Amino acid sequence: EKGGYEHFMLKEIFEQPRSILDSMRGRMIAESNHMMMAGIREFENKFVNADRILIVACGTSWHAGLVAEYLIEDLARIPVEVEYASEFRYRNPIITEKDIVIAISQSGETADTLAALELAKAKGATIFGICNVVGSSIARATDAGAYTHAGPEIGVASTKAFTAQVTVLTLIAMIIGSKRGTLETTKLHELMVELETIPAKVEQALKLNDQIVEIAEQYKDATNCIYLGRGYNFPVALEGALKLKEISYIHAEGYPAAEMKHGPIALIDEQMPVVVIATKDSSYEKIVSNVQEVKARKGKIIAIVTEGDTTIPAMADHVVEIPETSEHLMPLLSVIPLQLLSYHIAVMRGCNVDQPRNLAKSVTVE
């Protein structure tokens, strides 16, 4: 059942070219510039005229929500707020009938996410669900939604569900953007064509596995680790850190790279591994300076860069090259080496990667 892999997590990481394809299947035809998603069509006017979109989720699904904030604001120009379901529901939030609330959940059973959407529903908001498990409680409680179609995720650490969520949210941002006229037809077409190349590029990123095993060897005994990213790669930094801490029990922090100088930089010394996601995008020049700041303090730099980059490799201790893509789609590629890194480090430390201590696959307690 693990398909020849040692753990479900590794199997699920390697399934991603397929699961990402499944999550976009039937939802777009780049050739004819056509996109369709039944759940969105039903509430198209609501989405097009929304004053704001609220996203509620927990854990990794919350990270997918953060990626969606960048996507929807950029492509569809609708203000987005991303909320931890557990904080949102207890603070007397302002919700109106004009709001659209997107609940993101792999299991569809997370108690806080379910309660948050029930609250928003009671206040008249339109609730849209993005779930992986068909017929789950959250899927049933929503007005409309889109399944991620990633297939069952058994490993407790979420991997393929995350990339499927991000894929579906990307499609949603593109659909709303094109309906609202904020995303021009040519740009939409470019993104569709690029999105179609993502499964093959993920396949290519998975070939980094052996190289990542070598990096993992060197850092398996670390006690701390920092992950930095900017823009679309900021949520990926958070996700990389979460993956490492939950399965290897190494303390890890994800930060927006520019925030480092407001505190965490004090942690950096020659013992500190710093994973920097520094792909070629609109914040590239800025992150180059952040890498210099880490280098000046002798931190060990593990850089995730775009193929062919020479600037960051000149400063980094380890360089992992991933294929080039639009910055809008980069999280789908940049998260892959981070999933692999945490997996190998956890295995080398003798941890139970599929069932880490203290964790459950669906968190049905509040």
Ligand code: F6R
């Ligand atoms: C991390 C992880 C958790 C879940 C969180 C939400 O790898 O698995 O952080 O992402 O418990 O779960 P769902 O998406 O099922 O609501």
